[in-house]
Amino acid sequence: MDRLTARDPGFAAAVRSRIRGEVREAEPLARYSTYRIGGPATVVLPTTAEDVATAVRMAHEAGVPWFALGLGSNILLPDDGLDALVVRLGKGLDRLERDGDRWIVGAGLPAPLAARRTAAAGFAGLHIFVGVPGSVGGGIYMNAGCHGGDWAEVVESVTVVDQAGQDAVVPRSEVPFTYRRSGLDGRVVLEATVRLRREEQHRLDEQITEMFEWRQSGTPFNQPCCGSVFKNPAGPSRKREDGPRTAGQLIEAAGLKGFRHGAAEVSPMHANYFVNTGGATAADVRGLIDRVRQKVKREFGALLEPEVKIIGAGGEYLTVSP
Numbered sequence: 408m409d410r411l412t413a414r415d416p417g418f419a420a421a422v423r424s425r426i427r428g429e430v431r432e433a434e435p436l437a438r439y440s441t442y443r444i445g446g447p448a449t450v451v452l453p454t455t456a457e458d459v460a461t462a463v464r465m466a467h468e469a470g471v472p473w474f475a476l477g478l479g480s481n482i483l484l485p486d487d488g489l490d491a492l493v494v495r496l497g498k499g500l501d502r503l504e505r506d507g508d509r510w511i512v513g514a515g516l517p518a519p520l521a522a523r524r525t526a527a528a529g530f531a532g533l534h535i536f537v538g539v540p541g542s543v544g545g546g547i548y549m550n551a552g553c554h555g556g557d558w559a560e561v562v563e564s565v566t567v568v569d570q571a572g573q574d575a576v577v578p579r580s581e582v583p584f585t586y587r588r589s590g591l592d593g594r595v596v597l598e599a600t601v602r603l604r605r606e607e608q609h610r611l612d613e614q615i616t617e618m619f620e621w622r623q624s625g626t627p628f629n630q631p632c633c634g635s636v637f638k639n640p641a642g643p644s645r646k647r648e649d650g651p652r653t654a655g656q657l658i659e660a661a662g663l664k665g666f667r668h669g670a671a672e673v674s675p676m677h678a679n680y681f682v683n684t685g686g687a688t689a690a691d692v693r694g695l696i697d698r699v700r701q702k703v704k705r706e707f708g709a710l711l712e713p714e715v716k717i718i719g720a721g722g723e724y725l726t727v728s729p
Contacts, residue, residue: 413449413471413492428453440479443631446488454499456597464572466492474722475595477542481634482716486689491722514544514596526611532561532603537615538622544596550589559584561601567594627674631683637711655679661702668695
């Protein structure tokens with residue numbers, strides 16, 4: 408007997424009847440991905456936290472996998488789409504409220520918007536995310552970071568919902584943040600309370616301008632991409648006193664800027680960004696990842712570990728072989 412999936416019209420109809428938000432069937436995931444890659448899936452567009460809890464609980468009870476999605480950065484969705492129920496957090500889960508130096512930020516709020524609004528109020532801490540194309544929820548779940556900081560540094564607590572549809576407030580001390588991971592597996596981030604610090608407005612304005620301009624001039628966000636493809640290595644290359652050490656430096660030193668596999672290309676602007684030049688598939692990107700890893704390993708002995716999350720049909724994270 409075939410396993411029930413979220414593509415089943417009866418399951419989609421049942422979810423639709425129980426939530427206030429929208430359920431879209433055979434929805435192209437490429438429109439929800441900064442890579443503009445991804446096949447069809449059943450997508451829930453919740454308008455409340457209760458919608459999220461209901462959708463996840465119904466999927467769990469029916470044995471259907473589910474996958475939470477924000478703005479679709481830092482992920483590579485499959486060409487054949489997902490059998491999992493996609494819960495896309497956005498409008499309705501995007502509040503931003505201040506209580507002293509604490510701020511409540513909704514998971515569906517774009518991180519750059521959170522950065523600009525808190526900075527405009529004279530607070531530093533989220534301002535570093537001004538050029539990061541992701542959502543608050545996705546950023547916390549993946550512990551996204553840039554400019555020497557990450558979400559773990561500002562989070563005081565995270566409100567999550569588990570697969571049984573139960574919500575809970577998890578204090579920072581119980582969130583096992585590590586480099587580019589939160590440890591909140593199996594749960595959906597709904598919102599977070601972050602503690603920010605006062606900063607002089609002119610300094611914040613200067614930093615925001617500088618970081619945004621650096622992003623615009625140094626990274627190819629004018630083309631479909633996912634952000635950084637690889638984590639910076641912690642192995643032999645990091646022990647060098649000179650020569651290439653970061654993932655981007657290693658890829659560039661291997662002569663791979665502009666290298667293509669299908670319609671996926673190592674950006675000529677920044678070697679740790681792979682861009683969709685038009686019509687690229689997930690298979691193209693995965694092939695490019697494999698070829699770049701192999702050449703960097705041969706030339707420098709450094710094994711690059713993907714930072715981009717490669718997603719399987721059931722919404723699971725796939726690993727790449729050494």
